[in-house]
Amino acid sequence: MLDAGRSLGARALLQLVSAGPMSRAELARRLGLSAATTTRTVRPLIEAGLVEEQPPQESAGPGRPVRRLAVVARSVTVVGVKLTDDTLYAVLTDPRGQVLASETRPLAHTDAVRVSALIASVVTRLAERSGRRPDAVGISLGAAVVGRRTVVVASFLGWRDAPLADMVHEATGLPCTVANDVRAFAYAEAWFGAGRGRDPFGLVTLGAGIGCGTVVGGEILSGARGAAGSVGHLPVDPSGPPCEIGHPGCARALASTSGILAAAAGHLGCRAQDLSLDMLLSPRARQDDGVDGVLRRAALAAATIVGTFIAYVDPELVVVSGEGVGVVEAYREDFDAQVAALRHWAAEPVPVLTRAFEFDEWARGAGALALEAWTRVAGDR
Ligand SMILES: [Zn+2]
Numbered sequence: 001m002l003d004a005g006r007s008l009g010a011r012a013l014l015q016l017v018s019a020g021p022m023s024r025a026e027l028a029r030r031l032g033l034s035a036a037t038t039t040r041t042v043r044p045l046i047e048a049g050l051v052e053e054q055p056p057q058e059s060a061g062p063g064r065p066v067r068r069l070a071v072v073a074r075s076v077t078v079v080g081v082k083l084t085d086d087t088l089y090a091v092l093t094d095p096r097g098q099v100l101a102s103e104t105r106p107l108a109h110t111d112a113v114r115v116s117a118l119i120a121s122v123v124t125r126l127a128e129r130s131g132r133r134p135d136a137v138g139i140s141l142g143a144a145v146v147g148r149r150t151v152v153v154a155s156f157l158g159w160r161d162a163p164l165a166d167m168v169h170e171a172t173g174l175p176c177t178v179a180n181d182v183r184a185f186a187y188a189e190a191w192f193g194a195g196r197g198r199d200p201f202g203l204v205t206l207g208a209g210i211g212c213g214t215v216v217g218g219e220i221l222s223g224a225r226g227a228a229g230s231v232g233h234l235p236v237d238p239s240g241p242p243c244e245i246g247h248p249g250c251a252r253a254l255a256s257t258s259g260i261l262a263a264a265a266g267h268l269g270c271r272a273q274d275l276s277l278d279m280l281l282s283p284r285a286r287q288d289d290g291v292d293g294v295l296r297r298a299a300l301a302a303a304t305i306v307g308t309f310i311a312y313v314d315p316e317l318v319v320v321s322g323e324g325v326g327v328v329e330a331y332r333e334d335f336d337a338q339v340a341a342l343r344h345w346a347a348e349p350v351p352v353l354t355r356a357f358e359f360d361e362w363a364r365g366a367g368a369l370a371l372e373a374w375t376r377v378a379g380d381r
Pocket of ligand 1: 232233234243244245246247250251252253
């Protein structure tokens, strides 16, 4: 199942956001729709003020002047929130993903009621600072989410079956959407980032966990139970150390931040909590063969996940990000060789980009999802 349902309006909006103003005919071509269906799809977006017809331009050939469609920057404002175990990151953006204001707050209490209240106060603050009234809120976190409303399990916050969207709706009075953070980030990359116009598109993230987001036909793959892209515990190297639930050499054991730090601490004879990825990635630390081996193995594990993803999906582009992206960058040759080794002999190589890691990007992803949900509602009016 595609997460967004059959939202033609959102797909049309995505095209206009990512490629800029275009004629109805061009939009129809990009969406693979008839002129009549395209007109029907765009009409509610125009009526909702989200899309406008620009003044007519003389067309190059014979016929009527062409009127291009464009997204109205001031039409909608969304707030995107990313939750980690100790911090809340929030951005306020326009429909083109321009960040108008941002806020970061420590998460002093992690129960869902107090987090909802904190989100409401941040929404108010962002509205005051930007002078724009938000229309919708999107929240992303490292958790399985069903129906874009309920957090099934978020172990890092101790939540189970938390109806977060309803709680934040109650606290803010705004429509609210909740999503897995990797999927929200993939969505932002597809709307505003490197994934624009690349379809299918994949995002692999390395950090506290290992995740994968897939965008097909402009829509993010969620899966039947909200678990698509849960690649963290796939087996990579059975001779490797076990993860916290006992899989020998799964992706998470080898390439998650905690897996890397634990393995390096074992070699260095120190405590994992005294280490950081930045410390290990310094040229000096990498002179230690043990540390070098741990990092190289992590890069190869990441490459196995990326190469496997490419084999299943044949995407136009894969982006790798997350706090562990520096490991891939430091061992890029090994990484590329492993991705190439997993490629079908007749398949074309797929470009893999690394992208610096910023929590605001994750928050912007949540904003993109809120915008998508808002567009669907506008399209139904
Ligand atoms: Zn595992």
